[in-house]
Amino acid sequence: MRYWLSFFLVLIVASIAVVGIAGFQGSKSRKPPIEIFPDMDRQPKLRPQAPNSFFADGKSSRLPIQGTVARGSQFLDTPFNTGRLPGSTNYVADMPIDLTAKLLARGKERYQISCVPCHGALADGNGITKKYGMAVVANLHDKRIVAMTDGEIFNTVTSGKNLMGGYGANVSVEDRWAIIAYLRTLQLARLGLLNDVPTELRAGLK
Ligand code: HEC
Incomplete structure (x- = not known):
């Protein structure tokens, strides 16, 4: 019986002490609260539009990097970007950029x-x-596929087709055209006739 009594006594004293120090939930105080779990109250982050000494210009906000396209902004409807004739769903027959040795090497x-x-x-x-x-x-x-227009292949690479996934997110627009240029050389190499080979090299062919 004695034990119970002293247990309750200690419990009551302890409760009064806790409430005395920490206060009731929701009670107001001028003192900062005791913080057991900080719950990410303070984060070392930069607030937009606020001054910050980390960057040389003293601003926390950064300018968008060059070439950034704002989400939802108008995507330029050009054959280069879409592989289609502007304002239509028709594919362009030939790639809309100049074929150079550099482009082919990049495409390869x-x-x-x-x-x-x-x-x-x-x-x-x-x-x-x-x-x-x-x-x-x-x-x-x-x-x-050999007979397919460059625009349609561009569309397949960009958005995928049937079981093939799209690579528009991984391969830049210019690189997609470079790949198509290189793919055309692979196709041509297989379609090639003896007459396409320079005369001095023909002897080496089997
Ligand atoms: C993960 C495997 C995979 C990769 C990587 C891949 N493809 Fe494909 N591709 C496929 C499959 C599978 C098909 C057949 C799709 C079907 O008809 O179901 C296909 C079909 C195609 C076609 C024919 C589409 C048609 O109209 O039938 C083209 C053109 C093509 N791929 C080009 C490319 C090019 C160019 C690349 C590189 C940028 C590429 N693919 C990368 C798997 C791939």
Whole structure:
């Protein structure tokens, strides 16, 4: 019986002490509250439009980097951006940028990064992914695809088609055209006739 009594006595004294120091929930005080879990009340972040000495210009807000396109802003409807004739859904027949050796080299590099895993270095659909069960990768020497306009291939690379996902988010617009230029050289190489080979090199062919 004694134990119970002293237990309650201690409990009551302890409760009064806690309420005395910390106050009731919701009671107002001029003193800062005791903070057991800070709940991210203070964060080392920069507030927009506030001065900040970290950057040389003393502002916390940064200017958008060059080439930033605001979300929801008008995407320029040009063949370069869409692969289509402006204001229509018709694909452009030929790529809308100049073909240069530099562009082709860039296209080769980008093709080898973004397309080879599935379509293979020869574009015949025999990439490494075939070994792992992706059996339906398109052979890009397919007559239908060789005859396809550059604009339609651009659209496939940008947004994907059927089982192929889109690469618009990974490959820049210019690189997509560069890849198409390089893909055309792969297709041409396979379609080539003996007459396309310079005379002095023909002897070396089997
Ligand atoms: C992850 C694998 C994968 C990658 C990477 C990939 N493709 Fe494909 N691609 C496919 C598959 C699968 C198909 C067949 C889609 C179908 O018809 O279902 C296809 C089809 C195509 C077609 C034919 C579309 C049509 O109209 O039938 C083109 C053109 C093409 N790919 C180009 C590219 C180019 C260029 C790249 C590199 C930027 C690329 N692909 C990267 C898997 C891939």
